[in-house]
Each structure stands twice: as structure tokens, then as C-alpha cells.
Amino acid sequence: MDSLHDIYQARVASGALKSDDAQLAALPELERIRAELAQPVKRGFFRKAPEPPKGLYLWGGVGRGKSMLMDLFVDALDVPARRVHFHAFMQEIHTDMHRLRSDGVEDPIKPVAKAVSDAVRVLAFDEMQITDITDAMIVGRLFEQLFAAGCVVVTTSNRIPDDLYKDGLNRQLFVPFIGQLKEKMVVKELVSERDxxxxxxxxxxxxxxxxxxxxxxxxxxxxxxxxxxxxxxxxxxxxxxxxxxxxxxxxxxxxxxxxxxxxxxxxxxxxxxxxxxxxxxxxxxxxxxxxxxxxxxxxxxxxxxxxxxxxxxxxxxxxxxxxxxxxxxxxxxxxxxxxxxxxxxxxxxxxxxxxx
Structure with a gap:
């Protein structure tokens, strides 16, 4: 299969894209994830499942092409993936948690996270940002479950991880989530003067x-x-x-x-x-x-x-x-x-x- 670099250059040659050095610099990290996920998984009764590749946290100014690169990446995957705006995803999570609580489930985060991880190997988020305290209080446990299940997370954001939920209420409870992101994902800035x-x-x-x-x-x-x-x-x-x-x-x-x-x-x-x-x-x-x-x-x-x-x-x-x-x-x-x-x-x- 063609690499993401090859696909990108083909689109530049066709006139669909304008070549951008910052975007080209981000492609190797996305290609690393795509290539690792494309490797066949050797199965056996005593064989331990391989560690999933580290995800990617791609941040930078608006209009720099982060979402376009995400589209390129998801389209090239051969594994189940979901591309969704982060805010919309969190709304779904809250809805599912509310439904489970109504059914008498005391701790709905685990079953909600399991339903997500059973459905996909890759979660591709647009615009990770945390502004709501209800999101801030559950993302840590939610993503801990997703990472443990082998989900690979790739996300774009306009903010560096350390600035997520900046000045938010009870932010000290949120800070461990930033540590999770840095451990499970490569953080890369998309530096470009062009919008x-x-x-x-x-x-x-x-x-x-x-x-x-x-x-x-x-x-x-x-x-x-x-x-x-x-x-x-x-x-x-x-x-x-x-x-x-x-x-x-x-x-x-x-x-x-x-x-x-x-x-x-x-x-x-x-x-x-x-x-x-x-x-x-x-x-x-x-x-x-x-x-x-x-x-x-x-x-x-x-x-x-x-x-x-x-x-x-x-x-x-x-x-x-x-x-x-x-x-x-x-x-x-x-x-x-x-x-x-x-x-x-x-x-x-x-x-x-x-x-x-």
C-alpha cells in the first residue's frame, strides 16, 4: 500500500493540495501509526498481544491542515477506526452514561469505554478541547480504560496538552489526564504560517x-x-x-x-x-x-x-x-x-x- 507521504504527494500533483512543509513534517508520525497497525497480529494461546503503537496529539493554529491530515490518515487505515469531533464524542459518552445510570449501573464508565474499544482500534478526534467541568471529571478514567483496551488515539487540537482545561474549576483533578496523553501519545506541533x-x-x-x-x-x-x-x-x-x-x-x-x-x-x-x-x-x-x-x-x-x-x-x-x-x-x-x-x-x- 502507498505510504501517506506518497498519497499526499499525489494529491499535490493533482492540484487538490498545496504542498506545505509543516504538513510534510507531520506525516512520518501518522505513517508510523498506520504502518504498525497494518502489521498482521500473530495469534496463539500463549502469545501476548503486542503493545499498540503510541497515538498522536497534533496541535497548532487553526486552518493549518490538521484535519486534512487526519482525513488522509483515517482513509488509509485498514483497521476499524472512528473519526469524530471530540465535543460530539463526549456528548455521546455523557448520554450513554446517563442511560446506564438510569438502568441501575453504579459505575458506567467501564461499560461505556468497553463498548467504544470493542468497536474500533483507532479513535481519531478533531479539536480536543476541555471547557466543561463534567468532561474534565471523567476523561481521565475514560481514556485510562480506552488505552488499557489497546485503543490508539489520534487527535488534533489548537492547544498544547498542558493548556487543556486551563484555569478550569478543580483543575488539579484533571492534571493526571494530561500525563496520560503524554505517556500514550506523541505530542507534535504543526508549525505553519499559512492558514x-x-x-x-x-x-x-x-x-x-x-x-x-x-x-x-x-x-x-x-x-x-x-x-x-x-x-x-x-x-x-x-x-x-x-x-x-x-x-x-x-x-x-x-x-x-x-x-x-x-x-x-x-x-x-x-x-x-x-x-x-x-x-x-x-x-x-x-x-x-x-x-x-x-x-x-x-x-x-x-x-x-x-x-x-x-x-x-x-x-x-x-x-x-x-x-x-x-x-x-x-x-x-x-x-x-x-x-x-x-x-x-x-x-x-x-x-x-x-x-x-
Whole structure:
């Protein structure tokens, strides 16, 4: 079978990828894992199962190609593997634990971990980050079970392991998990000055009006280029509330206007969203005015949060920014929002957003 280096170079030659020295430097670690897992396992009654290869913790700035390398790696595996966003995986774990507790199981972590390890040999996570105390309190025991069962974990992250759950409540209880990661995984930084999503959006139209089928088609093209067609729902937890993003992958989120502004969301929710994503696609922004005053106010708050965080906004709307809110209370204040929306369409904004 071709090595990951060969597969990568073939994609560069075809024009599907641009060669990147930092990505090339990360390939040997992924190839090490792939090659070891590809070796046949010699079985016998008295033969001890071989130690699984060390996993990989690949960290670095957003848009550097970590997720693309993960896709390359998982596609080349010949063993059962699961590719999943870390946050979505932990939500599944909590759901399964809650179900088992309801059935009278006192300690559900072991059976939950066994179900995972029985199904796969490799867990490939996107964006390992720990911000929730409920996650922080169980990951140590959960991963101890997964590692003991021979699961190989490969993950991407924007943070070095020592910064996971930084300043979190009762962090001292979480610290041993960091030690587990360093013992069972090779930690490698992906150092690159290039954000490849910036390349894809350089000079691209990012604001479409009217919000019709043509706008949707053009946003579909950008979505596919930024996510490679991969997506999953993502739920953000904000002070006991849930903010649900129906479509998400690798820092890029997509949602209809009313999912974000038609619900009872506030500044804290939008700040959390702006901290989580680097690109947000908001579709079907309607004409704003007296009839949807509350939605308009939330939209203003959302744009302010995205602007201050330097998030790249891609949108489809009923009108150009200056004509979105032309009558009713708040139309004068909306002039600042219109100005920000206009600035966020510029090439200079794209450069700023991806350097944040």
C-alpha cells in the first residue's frame, strides 16, 4: 500500500493540495501509526498481544491542515477506526452514561469505554478541547480504560496538552489526564504560517443577496471547500444552556438566521460561539424592522461578537447591509452594524480574521 507521504504527494500533483512543509513534517508520525497497525497480529494461546503503537496529539493554529491530515490518515487505515469531533464524542459518552445510570449501573464508565474499544482500534478526534467541568471529571478514567483496551488515539487540537482545561474549576483533578496523553501519545506541533482556509477565501465573495437558490449554491461551494464535505452537529454549553449548531466541521459552522437569532440567545451565547468558530455561515437573513425587532437586536449582538473576535462571516441576506434595516426603532443604530458587515466582506478583513 502507498505510504501517506506518497498519497499526499499525489494529491499535490493533482492540484487538490498545496504542498506545505509543516504538513510534510507531520506525516512520518501518522505513517508510523498506520504502518504498525497494518502489521498482521500473530495469534496463539500463549502469545501476548503486542503493545499498540503510541497515538498522536497534533496541535497548532487553526486552518493549518490538521484535519486534512487526519482525513488522509483515517482513509488509509485498514483497521476499524472512528473519526469524530471530540465535543460530539463526549456528548455521546455523557448520554450513554446517563442511560446506564438510569438502568441501575453504579459505575458506567467501564461499560461505556468497553463498548467504544470493542468497536474500533483507532479513535481519531478533531479539536480536543476541555471547557466543561463534567468532561474534565471523567476523561481521565475514560481514556485510562480506552488505552488499557489497546485503543490508539489520534487527535488534533489548537492547544498544547498542558493548556487543556486551563484555569478550569478543580483543575488539579484533571492534571493526571494530561500525563496520560503524554505517556500514550506523541505530542507534535504543526508549525505553519499559512492558514489554508484563508487561501480558499482570498478574494471570494462572502455576502450574497438576495438569499435565493443561487446564493445557497454559492455558499454550498464554499462550505464544501472549507469542510471537504464533512460535518456534524455541535452543541455549545453556556451557563447551563445549550446553543446548537446544526452543521460544523473544523472551526467552520453553518446555520440559518432563525437558529441563531430567532431563539432566546444573548451576548454570552454569541461570545461563546465567536470563541469556538473561525468561520460562520449565516443563511437567509431577512429584511429587518418592526415585525422582527427582537431578532434584529440579536443579530446586531451576534455581529458585534463576531467582529470583535475576528471571525470570518459568510452570509446570505434579503438585502445589502445598508438596506437590511431601513425602518423602525433601531434602524439608526443598525448603521454601525451595516458598516461592520461591509468591512467583514473586505479582503483585509479576511487576512485579519485568519491571523487572529
Amino acid at each position: 489554508h482556509r484563508q487561501d480558499r477565501l482570498q478574494g471570494a465573495q462572502v455576502y450574497f443577496t438576495p438569499a435565493d437558490s443561487n446564493a445557497r449554491k454559492q455558499i454550498d461551494v464554499l462550505w464544501d471547500e472549507l469542510t471537504h464535505g464533512l460535518e456534524e452537529p455541535l452543541t455549545l454549553h453556556v451557563k447551563g444552556r445549550e446553543v446548537k449548531l446544526p452543521r460544523y466541521h473544523n472551526g467552520v459552522a453553518r446555520a440559518p438566521f432563525y437558529d441563531l437569532c430567532g431563539k432566546m440567545l444573548g451576548p454570552g451565547d454569541y461570545l461563546k460561539l465567536a470563541e469556538t468558530v473561525r468561520v460562520l455561515m449565516v443563511e437567509d437573513i431577512p429584511q429587518l424592522g418592526r415585525s422582527n425587532f427582537n431578532e434584529a437586536k440579536r443579530f446586531v449582538t451576534l455581529v458585534d461578537a463576531l467582529y470583535e473576535a475576528g471571525v470570518c462571516l459568510i452570509a446570505s441576506a434579503a438585502a445589502k447591509p445598508e438596506m437590511l434595516y431601513v425602518e423602525g426603532s433601531g434602524s439608526f443604530e443598525f448603521e454601525r452594524t451595516a458598516s461592520r458587515l461591509r468591512e467583514m466582506q473586505s479582503a483585509e478583513w479576511g487576512v485579519r480574521a485568519f491571523k487572529k
